[in-house]
Amino acid sequence: MVWSSASLVWTRLARSGSGLAGRLGGAASRMGSSMSSSLDKPAATPVSQIQETISDNCVVIFSKTSCSYCTMAKKLFQDMNVNYKVVELDMLEYGNQFQDALYKMTGERTVPRIFVNGTFIGGATDTHKLHQEGKLLPLVHQCYLRKK
Numbered sequence: 727m728v729w730s731s732a733s734l735v736w737t738r739l740a741r742s743g744s745g746l747a748g749r750l751g752g753a754a755s756r757m758g759s760s761m762s763s764s765l766d767k768p769a770a771t772p773v774s775q776i777q778e779t780i781s782d783n784c785v786v787i788f789s790k791t792s793c794s795y796c797t798m799a800k801k802l803f804q805d806m807n808v809n810y811k812v813v814e815l816d817m818l819e820y821g822n823q824f825q826d827a828l829y830k831m832t833g834e835r836t837v838p839r840i841f842v843n844g845t846f847i848g849g850a851t852d853t854h855k856l857h858q859e860g861k862l863l864p865l866v867h868q869c870y871l872r873k874k
Contacts, residue, residue, distance in 0.1 A: 772820070772827035780841045784869035785810035788828055788839040791817065795850040796838040802850075802857060808866050843869035 770778075780786050785803060789796035791814050803810045815821035815837065829835045832846050839846065840853050842865045847853055856862040 772824045773830065776824065776827055776831065779811065779813075780844055783811045784808075784843060784866060784873065786841040787812045788815060788824070788837055789813065790815050790837050793837050799838045799840055799850040799853055802853060806857070806863060806866075808863075842866055843872070 776788075785808060787796070787799055787803070787810055789800065789812050800810070800812060813824070815825050818824060825835055825837075828839045832839055834849075836849060838849055838853075840848060840850075842862070845865075847856060847862075847865070853862065856865070
């Protein structure tokens, strides 16, 4: 399969920079998400693109624009004033392939699929539970300390 920058519907929606949105073609979040295009690499599989992005970013949310749970998860990170990367799978030409890859990686096809500090933490309910237990912010801080 050949990836083409012409399929990047979201490029008009992005702010600036590099990261998950560029590699996967997802819409950027309002919290400083950024993008660059590496979808031109035909050898890169969805799994490898997802793994690379997760390792490059402290918080990554795989989402769909029509999903209320996804909106709830993004709002949680916004309210905590935490930058995150978001990929809106329904805005991707190959979104189903990325969702299949996420299924292989996490055991579920549902969204959101949330990764913090390189680790899958679950969906919106799991993320809210971690936050209520006081465990979410320390995970995020660990990542930012590791990246310094």
